[in-house]
Amino acid sequence: MTNRQKEIRSTVMYIILVAVGVVMLFPVFWMFLACFKTNNEIFGSLKLLPSSWSFEAFAKGWQTTGTFTYTRYFSNTFLLVVPTVIFTIVSCSLVAYGFARFEFKSKNVLFMVLITTLMLPNSVIIIPRYALFNKLHWLDSYLTYWVPAIFACYPFFVFMMVQFLRGIPKDLDESAYMDGCTSFRCFVQILVPLLKPAIFSAALFQFLWTWNDFFNTNIYINSNSKFPMSLALRMSIDTTSSIQWNQIMAMGLVSILPLIILFFAGQRYFVEGIATTGMKN
Amino acid sequence: MRKNISIQHAVKRYGNSTVIHDLSLFVREGEFFTLLGPSGCGKTTLLRMIAGFNSIEGGDFFFNDTRINDMDPAKRNIGMVFQNYAIFPNLTVRKNIEFGLRNRKLPKEEVRAQAEKFMHLMHVDEYADRLPDRLSGGQQQRVALARALAITPDVLLMDEPLSNLDAKLRVEMRSVIKEIQNKVGITTVYVTHDQEEAMAVSDRIAVMNDGVIQHIGTPKNIYQRPANLFVATFIGRTNVLKGRLLAESGRTFIETHDGYRAEIRGVLSGYASDRDIVISVRPEEFRLKVDDGGDGISATIRDSVFLGLNTHYFVTLSTGEEAEIIQESSIDSIIEPGTRIRLTVNTEKVNIFSEDGSANLLAGVVNDNAMEA
Ligand SMILES: Nc1ncnc2c1ncn2[C@@H]1O[C@H](COP(=O)(O)OP(=O)(O)OP(=O)(O)O)[C@@H](O)[C@H]1O
Ligand SMILES: [Mg+2]
Numbered sequence: 009m010t011n012r013q014k015e016i017r018s019t020v021m022y023i024i025l026v027a028v029g030v031v032m033l034f035p036v037f038w039m040f041l042a043c044f045k046t047n048n049e050i051f052g053s054l055k056l057l058p059s060s061w062s063f064e065a066f067a068k069g070w071q072t073t074g075t076f077t078y079t080r081y082f083s084n085t086f087l088l089v090v091p092t093v094i095f096t097i098v099s100c101s102l103v104a105y106g107f108a109r110f111e112f113k114s115k116n117v118l119f120m121v122l123i124t125t126l127m128l129p130n131s132v133i134i135i136p137r138y139a140l141f142n143k144l145h146w147l148d149s150y151l152t153y154w155v156p157a158i159f160a161c162y163p164f165f166v167f168m169m170v171q172f173l174r175g176i177p178k179d180l181d182e183s184a185y186m187d188g189c190t191s192f193r194c195f196v197q198i199l200v201p202l203l204k205p206a207i208f209s210a211a212l213f214q215f216l217w218t219w220n221d222f223f224n225t226n227i228y229i230n231s232n233s234k235f236p237m238s239l240a241l242r243m244s245i246d247t248t249s250s251i252q253w254n255q256i257m258a259m260g261l262v263s264i265l266p267l268i269i270l271f272f273a274g275q276r277y278f279v280e281g282i283a284t285t286g287m288k289n
Numbered sequence: 290m291r292k293n294i295s296i297q298h299a300v301k302r303y304g305n306s307t308v309i310h311d312l313s314l315f316v317r318e319g320e321f322f323t324l325l326g327p328s329g330c331g332k333t334t335l336l337r338m339i340a341g342f343n344s345i346e347g348g349d350f351f352f353n354d355t356r357i358n359d360m361d362p363a364k365r366n367i368g369m370v371f372q373n374y375a376i377f378p379n380l381t382v383r384k385n386i387e388f389g390l391r392n393r394k395l396p397k398e399e400v401r402a403q404a405e406k407f408m409h410l411m412h413v414d415e416y417a418d419r420l421p422d423r424l425s426g427g428q429q430q431r432v433a434l435a436r437a438l439a440i441t442p443d444v445l446l447m448d449e450p451l452s453n454l455d456a457k458l459r460v461e462m463r464s465v466i467k468e469i470q471n472k473v474g475i476t477t478v479y480v481t482h483d484q485e486e487a488m489a490v491s492d493r494i495a496v497m498n499d500g501v502i503q504h505i506g507t508p509k510n511i512y513q514r515p516a517n518l519f520v521a522t523f524i525g526r527t528n529v530l531k532g533r534l535l536a537e538s539g540r541t542f543i544e545t546h547d548g549y550r551a552e553i554r555g556v557l558s559g560y561a562s563d564r565d566i567v568i569s570v571r572p573e574e575f576r577l578k579v580d581d582g583g584d585g586i587s588a589t590i591r592d593s594v595f596l597g598l599n600t601h602y603f604v605t606l607s608t609g610e611e612a613e614i615i616q617e618s619s620i621d622s623i624i625e626p627g628t629r630i631r632l633t634v635n636t637e638k639v640n641i642f643s644e645d646g647s648a649n650l651l652a653g654v655v656n657d658n659a660m661e662a
Contacts, residue, residue, distance in 0.1 A: 179375035182342055187389030187440060188363045263502035 011182040030122050063109040066262070071211040076232060078259060082238040086152050088236050089218045095157035096165060096214045097207050102167035103160040105195050109181060110120075119170075126163040130223070138227060151226065153218065165210040173195030173199065182189065199257075208277030217265060237263040291318040291476055292352040292443040294339065301334055301500070305644030308334050309500040312348070315658055316478060321470050326485040326497030327523070332480040334500075339478060341365055352443060354559045367476075368437030370447040374429045376421045382432050383417040389440040403439055410469065411435040422462065427458045430582045438473060445470070445477045451486065465491050475619065485526050486511070492658065496520050503647040506657050513638070514653045516645030521569040528575075529569045534563050534641065534650065543568055543612055543641060549586040553636040553651075560643070562651040567642045571613040574638045577602065578631050579624065585631030588612070593623050629644065 042050050043065050046056035070078045106112075109121055137149075160166055176199065184194040188285050200207070221239040229235060237244065241263065244256055294316040301309040308331045315324040324332045337343040341362035350357050357365055369557060376385050383404055390400040403641060408414040411431040415421070421429055432452060450466070451459045467490045470477050481487050483575045487494050488508040495505045496519075504516035515521040522529065529537060534556065535542045541561055588604040591611075600623055602614040614632070624630065641650045 151464050177373055177375060179373055180377060181372040182340075183361075183369060183371065183375045183436075184377075184388075185342075185362045186340070186367055187436075190363075193392075198377055198379070246544035 028081075036264075039257050039261055043254055043261060046252050047151055047250075058278075064257040065252070065254040068252070069244075069258040070262075072240075074232065076235075076240075076242070078237075078262070080235050083232060085219065085236040085238075087152055089215060091150070092153045092212045092218050092240055093211050095154060095159070097161055098210050099158055099160035100162055100165040100210060101169050101200065101203060101207060104166050104173055107166070108170045108173035109178070109191075120168060122163045126167065133257045134227060141228065145226055147235065150231045150234075151227075152224070157214075158248060162214070165214070168210060169203065169206050169234065172203060176202055186288065196286070205277050208274055212274050212277070215270060290443055290472060293318040294444060294476065295351040295480065296335075296339075296348065297351075298348035299335070299338065299345065299350070300332070301343065302346045307500070309633050312502060313658065314495060314502065314505070316476060318476050319465065319475045320624060321479065321490060321492045323481060323491040324628045325484060325494050325523075327480060328482055330497045331500040332482070332497060333448055336446055336478060336480050337499075338366055339444070339551045340369055340446055349423060352412045366440070366443045366645060368442035368445045368594045370430075370433045370437050370445075370450045371450055372449045374421075374433040374453075374595075376429055376436065378421050380419050381420055382424070383444045385421070385432055386439050387462045388390075389436065393440065403441075407435040410438075410472070411465075418525070424452050427462060430462060431465070432471065438475070441473065445475045446480075448480045449479065449482070450479075451469065451481075452483075459486070465488060488524075496523060497637060498523075502658075504654075504656060506655050510621055510655050510657075514649060514651065514655070515569075515640060516649055516654050516656055518567055518569065518642045521640055521642070525571060526613065527569045527571050527642045528573050528610075529551070530570065530606070530610055530612070531608075532566055532568045532641075534560070534562075534564050534566045536563060543636065543639070545586050545606075547606070549584065549633075551634060551636050552598045553641065555640070555652045556641070556650055557652055565644040566650065567644060567646055568634075568644065570612075570634050571612065571638065572613045572637045575612070575615055576635065577615045577616055577624075578633075580629040580631050583631060588632055590624055590626050590628045590630060592626055595623060604632070606632075 019054050038056070041056060041058055044061050044063075045053075049055075050061060072078065105124075107115065141152050143148050144151075146155065156162075177186065180198055180202075181191075184198050185191075189197065221243065225236055225239050226242070229239060232243070237259075241256065241259055244259070245251060293653065294314075296312065296314040299309055299312045299314075300307065312335065324335060326332055334343060338345050341357070345358050352365070377388065379386065383409055386404040386407055387400050391405055395403075405414070408417055411527070413428060413431050414423060416428060416432075419497075424432065428452075430455050433450070434602045444657060449460050454462060463486055468481075470490075479487075479490065491508055493505060493507055494511055495640060496503045496511060498519050504511050506516075511520055512524050515524060518529070530545055532543050532545045534553075535544055535550075536556075541553055541556045542550050543553050543566065568606065578585070587607045590602055590604050592603040594601040594603075595618065599615050600616060600618045602616065602624065603613050604614060606612060644652060
């Protein structure tokens with residue numbers, strides 16, 4: 009291919025990418041502008057730009073008309089998400105270490121079972137789970153998130169880390185043993201640093217998914233005082249007689265800010281974790 | 290402390306297949322001992338049994354008088370160098386070398402001094418604070434060796450440590466390894482399938498095939514008096530000719546199938562009777578002359594390669610067998626392909642084996658598996 013052809017090709021490609029990007033981002037952009045509009049303006053006018061710029065919607069939206077402000081909902085969300093993420097990466101990497109490096113009875117069967125649970129849609133297991141959590145009196149608490157995370161009930165992450173660990177030569181473990189390491193120290197000192205990209209992407213995914221989760225929170229969490237963002241946003245649509253859309257847009261925007269920041273901060277690891285399987289050679 | 294290694298009746302099974310049936314072996318203290326054999330013969334398996342990474346299905350392994358069969362690898366005080374170096378990619382060169390020392394809970398200054406010493410010894414001090422992915426293969430290998438030695442192990446194990454390096458670096462590194470081993474004086478077990486490398490570094494070599502030790506001896510001994518045909522063909526190059534051993538009034542002769550006959554001395558008395566044999570002649574031990582109707586195996590030159598110091602001739606014998614001959618290059622021109630020649634052999638240097646190749650019929654084979662030199 010000549011240089012000219014290459015140039016044309018990449019120009020066309022970029023035009024397509026930009027077009028797709030605009031289509032994807034337009035709703036967010038629209039949402040951003042809608043924060044500054046009144047209900048009438050949102051529904052009555054086709055103009056993109058608001059007639060006046062005021063941050064009132066953010067202030068009022070944050071205060072809400074209910075008992076709790078978004079300060080409460082935000083801290084709830086963090087309290088739900090952060091431990092879940094930490095528990096997930098600790099437990100999943102340990103379980104993956106077991107599957108990737110140790111021989112034990114019926115290892116293959118167990119691994120198959122693990123992978124099979126990956127295929128089960130959430131909607132299938134939600135009822136038995138609900139029944140179980142009910143019996144354990146965990147409903148309406150964050151234990152419904154924390155405990156599964158502690159027990160590595162996220163086969164996708166386990167699978168991802170097993171694959172990653174398999175790409176790390178076993179010789180490294182063996183030379184660590186030779187140098188007097190226990191298997192646990194070998195894991196912490198040698199394998200975890202090498203596993204970092206996988207751990208970062210697991211953490212990012214888990215953060216994203218838990219933060220955005222509406223379905224499960226809606227089922228498990230009932231009291232207003234424990235609502236995370238997703239439920240709080242939803243509540244503001246239900247409750248009031250006249251819905252203040254600009255406030256909802258404003259809070260919606262605020263709710264995705266941490267994700268955007270996190271994504272851009274961790275982008276490098278995110279890509280690396282998905283793209284590589286471990287070592288360079 | 291230096292230790293000797295004694296292996297008695299070792300057995301290794303993977304599932305139903307037995308890789309090592311019954312292997313006994315003695316490595317003297319401070320010795321550079323090499324396990325040499327073709328791919329798949331069980332060298333790595335045996336080395337990993339010594340290291341403690343493979344289960345042992347039978348037999349006893351000792352370091353001096355301590356039985357190590359069930360000892361944890363970390364407790365055996367072994368240094369090991371792996372084929373792919375296995376240096377920790379997340380640690381700098383210095384941290385890599387200090388790793389084992391830190392695990393031993395030595396005082397900080399001592400750790401540092403010891404690491405410093407071995408970095409210096411292996412000439413990697415200038416890379417001390419680099420990460421391994423920014424070192425060349427040879428440098429990585431030096432770091433691996435420094436790390437293995439830094440813990441002052443009783444025994445050093447190396448599994449094909451040079452096979453990832455290019456040919457030139459391989460030659461260079463093998464003298465580095467040999468020199469360091471000499472300096473440190475550590476009992477070393479080295480695995481390779483490269484016979485030249487084995488000859489270059491070893492005090493003694495154990496030639497293995499199919500999990501069985503064929504011959505243990507000094508490089509010189511196994512080259513000159515190989516215990517059997519396998520060893521003769523595996524170590525160096527050799528030509529294998531069919532022939533007969535003839536015994537006449539106390540003297541013994543070898544005879545090739547085309548009637549060339551030469552006296553041979555030193556045949557073990559148990560074998561000194563008429564029998565079919567296999568004759569092994571190293572390429573440099575043929576004497577070659579243009580056919581003048583005289584004595585010798587008649588042959589035709591097929592091809593020749595001039596390599597400066599030596600010239601290699603590829604010839605077809607009148608019996609149909611092929612042979613390779615190495616002659617010192619002479620000022621005269623190279624003998625043309627198609628020329629008919631006569632070959633005679635230096636019977637002091639040939640080896641003769643029983644027809645199945647299982648035993649050398651000559652005196653002088655040393656199978657040295659004793660505890661003391
Ligand atoms: N984990 C294993 N399970 C089953 N068989 C194995 C295993 N490891 C090795 N073997 C078999 O044991 C035999 C010896 O293998 P080993 O790795 O010791 O050979 P090697 O002499 O080191 O060869 P190479 O020079 O190619 O490294 C081979 O036939 C191999 O197939
Ligand atoms: Mg091997």
